[in-house]
Amino acid sequence: MQPKLKDVAKLAGVSVATVSRVINDRGYLSSGTKEKVYQAMRQLNYSPNSAARALRGKTFKLIGLIFASVENPLIAEAVQKIENQLFEGGYKAIICNSLDNPAKEQQYLKMLMANQVDGIITGSHNESLKEYKMSGLPIVSYDRYFPSPIPTVSCDNAAGGKLAANTLMDKGSEKLMLISGSLEKIPRNADRVAGFNQAVEAVGQKSTTVRLRFNDTPGIKRAMIRQQLSAYQPDGVFCTDDQTALLCLQEAKSLGMKVPDDLQVIGFDGSQYVQQYHPELSTIVQPIDDIVDLLVRILFNRLEQNDDQLLDRYVLPVSLLQRGSLRN
Amino acid sequence: MQPKLKDVAKLAGVSVATVSRVINDRGYLSSGTKEKVYQAMRQLNYSPNSAARALRGKTFKLIGLIFASVENPLIAEAVQKIENQLFEGGYKAIICNSLDNPAKEQQYLKMLMANQVDGIITGSHNESLKEYKMSGLPIVSYDRYFPSPIPTVSCDNAAGGKLAANTLMDKGSEKLMLISGSLEKIPRNADRVAGFNQAVEAVGQKSTTVRLRFNDTPGIKRAMIRQQLSAYQPDGVFCTDDQTALLCLQEAKSLGMKVPDDLQVIGFDGSQYVQQYHPELSTIVQPIDDIVDLLVRILFNRLEQNDDQLLDRYVLPVSLLQRGSLRN
């Protein structure tokens, strides 16, 4: 059995209240007792029962993380960094993979509330809007546009789409194709698509659009991409995420298209992983470090109610990472 | 404020004890009261305070997941699958990225115990052995060899190393190199290395070994690999993980070595990600689905004390995925 406050108190020869005070560094304490208590705690390898603390009004120091799938490199990176920062701040992270499934997301939400999490960082659907609102919890959203007052952080998806289009056209592509890696219902994606199309139309050009679904297997996606590539023979493709762009690159090559001479490709996300391990792929890079910093900062700000001036909506700039899949 | 048991009781016109009994389906209950209570719970959207429950001996239904880094595709995949299965079983997952840092791992362990997790699945160091033992918690380990009675699941690392060596030699490589992606202190890695070296020596061949460190940046790893490749000019390389193998492939190519003619490369892990998005890389594939199933099954078995006959040690077979980085 884990040692309790009482055990520590007995060993240190003080009352439980004193031990509690030492732990929470509260009120007056002589350095002598402090030392004795620390000693005893160390000796017993004591750590307070968080259930009991939570019951007495202290929080659990628990944050829910809801994302579509941690298998996506950018999300993995974000989760990793978020978890790190939370840990620094003394918080734990409960992980939830919604798989972009609204029902599952709703279940998660309910579970998180029942578990008294202190807050939620979500990068998933927002169909469960009611629940989010009702929860009364501090919530921060990544790349999903919640209505005020839920703060949202995202990169400038529209600008990214535009940048992709203009880059392709500047570098000589004329038959453009857009491959949307997941439903356009998701506003983030819709913005990337809209930004791209707008820029294309602005100069009187055209482009076809291919729509894949988030939950399609890579095999299915591959087949669809391959078919569209050979049917339409584009010379410039923008994919709304890097995974899709990688499939596109592969299929293009296996169709005998030369990259970047016959075909230029741009992806979106630019995780460290892709930057390191896919050196050919050009992509629109999200400033993921800044995004994570902001997400966590906003959350902490609400949790610790040190009311800094905070916006409801942060849009961070994207940048182009130009590599082999683009001409010089 | 969340509604409490008392609120439900008042609304249903019964005592708190009765409500609790309904929730836990315990003892005798008339169907009338049951219905009333359910009704009230629904009306108030009540869900029990898990802190209070935990205090009274119920478990939190919380599992700690300790891994080096969720940024590694294989780990991401494992975490994803584990989380899924836990969720099905009504459990939540707390995620811990130890970064292969024993101090951090120890902190996590302490934190998990303080948070009354019900069990732990760890794929990280085992330097904190004492803590693991002391915790008295159900623990299952992936790919780290804990002493009995902590059950350990892993793939056959030694056989994998051997398979890599024999494959390279069968396909004509004569100047072999082994690149160890992280410290050999980690037994998993040591086994891969040992298996490889054994197979090499068994036929009177030789190989050089390069040691990288887990926490080196990709840039540093890259530089070391490049230097060793050009210094030693191997014609067959086995890397103890896929990430390292990818770096090796890249550096080899940028040094002008032709793959697989001048140089054959084999990695280790074979995550879905690598299989899908790095179609050139040959690798030793871990049966990750089976591994995850087993990990979770063993854990549940201990949690729910339905004592199936279980071993302390499961070693699952690996397989070779042969692709472009190997000759036919």
Add this chain to the structure above:
DNA sequence: TTTTCATTTGAAAACCCTTACAATTTTCAT
């Protein structure tokens, strides 16, 4: 009718901690 026993319910203790309050000791200005 009385006795027995299964059912149904409620009152209250217990879980481990925090914190308001009270009690005691020390410090310091007068």
Add this chain to the structure above:
DNA sequence: ATGAAAATTGTAAGGGTTTTCAAATGAAAA
């Protein structure tokens, strides 16, 4: 030396739930 204020410690209540125990009801058996 005196009193007031500051510092230090302890006692006990309370937080939301589960669970033991006892009480109350009703039905069946004697």
